[in-house]
Amino acid sequence: MKTFEKHGARIEVWRDLSEASARAAELFTQIAISSTETRDRFSVALSGGSTPKALYALLADDAWQKSLAHVWPLAHVFWTDERCVPPSDPQSNYRMAQEALLAHVTVPEDQIYRMRGEDEPESAAKGYASLLENVFGTSAPRFDLILLGMGADAHTASIFPHSPLLKTADDTPPVAAPYVEKLNAFRLTMTLRVLNSAANTIFLVSGKDKAEPLRRVFASVERDEELPARWVRPTSGELVWLVDEDAAQLLD
Ligand code: 6PG
Numbered sequence: 001m002k003t004f005e006k007h008g009a010r011i012e013v014w015r016d017l018s019e020a021s022a023r024a025a026e027l028f029t030q031i032a033i034s035s036t037e038t039r040d041r042f043s044v045a046l047s048g049g050s051t052p053k054a055l056y057a058l059l060a061d062d063a064w065q066k067s068l069a070h071v072w073p074l075a076h077v078f079w080t081d082e083r084c085v086p087p088s089d090p091q092s093n094y095r096m097a098q099e100a101l102l103a104h105v106t107v108p109e110d111q112i113y114r115m116r117g118e119d120e121p122e123s124a125a126k127g128y129a130s131l132l133e134n135v136f137g138t139s140a141p142r143f144d145l146i147l148l149g150m151g152a153d154a155h156t157a158s159i160f161p162h163s164p165l166l167k168t169a170d171d172t173p174p175v176a177a178p179y180v181e182k183l184n185a186f187r188l189t190m191t192l193r194v195l196n197s198a199a200n201t202i203f204l205v206s207g208k209d210k211a212e213p214l215r216r217v218f219a220s221v222e223r224d225e226e227l228p229a230r231w232v233r234p235t236s237g238e239l240v241w242l243v244d245e246d247a248a249q250l251l252d
Contacts, residue, residue: 007221009239013248017206020242021054024204031200032071035144045078045146048093051204056100072105081158081189082115121177121186128175139174146198150205154213156229158187165191166225192231199237208246215250
């Protein structure tokens with residue numbers, strides 16, 4: 001594994017997604033254990049898409065169950081973003097994480113906070129912000145861990161290139177319901193106000209189609225509305241990118 005620092009982030013390059021996912025499981029476990037030891041609680045926001053599936057399956061596996069057994073009952077599980085579909089829809093990020101991980105571990109039902117993709121988007125976003133407020137006492141909490149992915153267009157969560165959420169990055173609600181032109185669909189997403197408040201942020205990125213966006217994201221620190229993933233810069237937290245060799249091939 002190669003590791004280096006760039007623009008305040010630690011980048012770890014692993015041979016393939018399986019190795020990067022194993023490392024992600026290790027970091028997830030370390031953060032979860034230390035959070036529950038200090039605060040009797042572990043707050044985590046899961047990302048969607050396909051890349052994290054292997055990580056979620058690992059965390060559900062017996063081998064990791066032992067070290068996480070006492071963590072799950074203290075975990076509060078949120079999502080970074082969601083498609084505007086019902087929870088039973090194959091596109092649902094909730095469904096993916098529920099099937100790969102949450103159905104196999106002992107997080108209490110009332111500590112799993114699903115974004116209501118089936119509701120009218122704006123009210124679902126407002127409802128999720130209230131949920132954050134109810135659980136944390138603030139609608140812009142400091143998560144112990146936020147997991148993120150990156151699209152081939154350098155979007156992260158559901159903040160896409162040229163999103164209005166970038167124009168008002170420092171002054172948006174904590175959860176928004178942007179209309180995404182290229183998808184011709186609404187999405188629900190935590191905004192940078194929440195994403196940049198986390199104590200630990202882990203990007204998990206794999207595949208050669210992510211090589212060019214990754215190169216561009218790390219080419220500078222300047223805010224560029226073409227590159228939303230570059231805007232994730234925790235104000236006072238750890239930022240780690242776990243990438244495989246295919247995704248890292250253009251990084252200098
Ligand atoms: C989503 C995700 C999104 C994802 C990227 C990468 O809802 O799609 O939250 O931000 O992380 O699109 O997706 P893949 O992992 O499928 O490449």
